Amino acid sequence: MQITTVNQNSTHKIGLMADSHGRSQTLTRALTFFRDNHCETIYHLGDICDSVHPETADDCVSLLRENMVLGIKGNDDHQVVVNHDGRQPTHLAATTIEYLKDLPMTIELGNIVMTHSLPFIQERGLSCMVGVLGHSEAALFFQTYPHKFLFRGHSHRPEILRKQKHTFVSGKILPGETIQLADKKPCIVTCGALDEGFLIIWEPGMQTIACHMLT
Numbered sequence: 001m002q003i004t005t006v007n008q009n010s011t012h013k014i015g016l017m018a019d020s021h022g023r024s025q026t027l028t029r030a031l032t033f034f035r036d037n038h039c040e041t042i043y044h045l046g047d048i049c050d051s052v053h054p055e056t057a058d059d060c061v062s063l064l065r066e067n068m069v070l071g072i073k074g075n076d077d078h079q080v081v082v083n084h085d086g087r088q089p090t091h092l093a094a095t096t097i098e099y100l101k102d103l104p105m106t107i108e109l110g111n112i113v114m115t116h117s118l119p120f121i122q123e124r125g126l127s128c129m130v131g132v133l134g135h136s137e138a139a140l141f142f143q144t145y146p147h148k149f150l151f152r153g154h155s156h157r158p159e160i161l162r163k164q165k166h167t168f169v170s171g172k173i174l175p176g177e178t179i180q181l182a183d184k185k186p187c188i189v190t191c192g193a194l195d196e197g198f199l200i201i202w203e204p205g206m207q208t209i210a211c212h213m214l215t
Helices: 024-036 054-066 075-084 094-102 121-129 135-144
Strands: 003-005 013-017 039-044 106-109 112-115 149-152 159-164 167-172 178-180 187-190 198-203 208-213
Touching: 013 024, 024 039, 024 054, 024 198, 054 075, 054 094, 075 094, 075 121, 135 159, 135 167
Parallel strands: 003 106, 013 039, 112 149, 149 187
Antiparallel strands: 013 198, 106 112, 159 167, 159 187, 178 208, 198 208
16 A cells, blocks of 8 residues: 655645546646646545546546646546456556556645545555545544644545544535634545535645635
8 A cells, every 4th residue: 555755845836626536527627727726736636537437537547647636546546447457358548547556545745644535544455445534533533643634535525624622523615715724733624526616725835725616
């Protein structure tokens, strides 16, 4: 199981998206949105592809490669590999399958952890891509990463979950809303699904995240 550590200039704007589920046109619009908003680095937090419609994988992977998007493996991406790697015939390009195979399941970036659903690779293996973020999972994150933020996909609505004394407090993140993270460490941010229009712009220097919706 791979963990990738990336060094990032904290003055840059960073685009975050997840769960595009094979919608290449929506992915193209998201990339344009991020570029128009001066995001110098873009991350896709998994489920780039859709295992039910694998014919869309080539276009989606090509878009990410051409735009130097840093990707994370989601459960649908893994399933596309399982269904097509080494199978004959397959209509997917070999480069697409290799790209999806090589995606990390977790990226660590300073005080940020990025994953598709849960970051507990050593403990849960591949199941962490589909694991539900429940009370015990949140408690384990806050115990394991007491000074970090988690950015995740998988759940399709933007949300922020934080520890407050002896309880957890969750709240929706609405399109157009900017949230200050400086006083919320540790916390868990669910970015929302791109195939429902949700995107996040993260400004590490300002310690803010802003939720946007494609129109």
